[in-house]
Amino acid sequence: MSGPRRVAITGAGTVNALGRDVPQTLAAMREGRCGISPLEFRDVERLSVRIGAQVRDWRAEDHFNRQQIALYDRFTQFTMLAAKQAVAQSGLSFQGELGLCSGVVLGTAGGGLNTWDENYRAVFEEGKNRVHPFVVPKLMNNAATSHVSMEFGLRGPSFTVATACASSNHAMGLAFQMVRAGAARVMLSGGAEAMLCFGGIKAWEGLRVMSRDACRPFSANRNGMVQGEGAGVFVFEDWDHAAARGAEILAEVVGFAMSADAQDIVMPSAQGAERAIAGAMRDAGLNPDEIGYINAHGTGTAANDKTECAAVAHAFGQHADRLLISSTKSMHGHLIGGTGAVELLACIMALRDGIIAPTIGYEEPDPECALDVVPNQAREARVGAVLSNAFAFGGLNAVLALKRA
Template identity: 75%
Template structure:
């Protein structure tokens, strides 16, 4: 088994269009959630979200590319360019032949879908653009990353709702660890903030109308976000040989299924995933310094997740710091685990713990150290990143400081 490290990171989300901007927002405990801006938003009961503002795709992509790139693909490519530039890799020859892309995404091209349903059903048109299918398919972003950077190895998309990115990164990690690929580009993206995307989530009745307040007694639901987080996973000796800067090491992962309910989370399933990730990484509970929580701000998720952490970490659970950055950038659904991995990297590299903002009132069922409202300086050698999805699908990554 080979060691796997992160040598590049890129993002665009409601907090920033780059990794440095996002980390600065984490440190400041800044909120990127605000009023949504798109057609017919006034018809929605929910009109807030972690929407990316001041993003001009026309200035980044040409006309031909715009006809092929849904918003989620645009976000992916912006983040991938940042990550691969930081890694300093050029994919040619054998490296190109063996390296690939595994991304997480849940909804595919929701903006494209929404616009074209309008054309047909609302405007009465009988024709749509010939590239609608390749624009909205879930694997579009992964395919375009592979084409732009000449990545010819294993390339595909994982769709497992809110665990998509963690599942994707776990697959990429496994490919590098087993020697299948020397480098993998991985992470995830999502852009569901359009009328149809928000209307569908309204139906679940799990959305907040005012703010995302994970772990707070007065929390009243989740808030959607959008964006992408992309990383370069590289075999350690390969990275070391070329003198690459190493951001962190991926030490292990675990994936479990609750096999119980399509929407209600299970403490047992989540706890098995947390324990499994520590076991896979060879980490003891008392080594874990920080957990980036799934932390959606719903009553069911937050208390279930805290109970799972308590079960998996035992007496050490009271000493570990756990925070939810969804309180700042919203819930990116299939892309959420990727953006949240940045908080783990920041904890390991910079010794700064991103806070859970919006925390107003302690909840006895969430009685852990949730790093309320303000970032905290602390030395962290091991971090975990949790993702628990509808369908009872759980994926946890373990990271170690290098």
């Protein structure tokens, strides 16, 4: 394989608060449905933040046997279901040579947080002196990647990326680069998170960035982020390989860039974000006037929203006025390490269906966020290229560029 290869997305799968698969999730995004509601888990009454975008009525035994459940933390369970949907849609089988040149790169910030939580409770609160022998393989951040590779016989490059809220975008960007460089023919990529447990929320409470009532990105009366959980997994495939087998191509991945603010562990930098945005367009060979939609990082915190709007306005200059930008976190919450993966679905919907997912919960215009944030209702618009932004704590930024297939 010589020269850069084109990269197609040929499969997608998800589990999140809006739906258990891609069609359900996109229907909810089109309707502007909110997946945020009161949290339900042990000791929730000891928290001051009691809302989140939880995957409701999740029963592991509906999807996995007892042996698998002993090994799969909640974040791995979500990943496995999303990966099976994505591979089924792609129509690929990884027998023989294809499995040798296919791999998995997934993002997660916390890994098996529910497993940590349960076992700390058992040891410290209940006084038990033993934990299950599979606790380490269940909680390790690479567990989901390893189980996906085993499930499908993927023997190529496989690893996990942990860059807080940019984990999924970094993972997908690296998968894209590997397929484009010819280092792999197919990569499964995306991310997952399941932090909605007592310890997970209690830790985030300490940061004082969480809302107690709603996620309202870009709205002047916003008061913080709301956590979500779930997974998104995609099949990134060498374009020629996909075309040769007559696969349906959902979108083309055309660019990726990452940057570090090198400035502050929690406060974002407009310059760092702008460098990643401009870098993704440059990598894709796209001009600002060719981008029709951006899926914003849009957390609903004062610091993120105005910084991101400044970065976009600067990167797009005179073209910023005609740009559509929305934050779907207003619906599915902030999935931390898994967030970019679920948000990529909104990008694919914009390219394929010409429907821009809205920023719901928008109540008051903010002069510092004076872009078209597609408030409250989805909009029809024909776009040929889109960006997906992710800007993480630690000042680590990752932006993907996609084109209509």
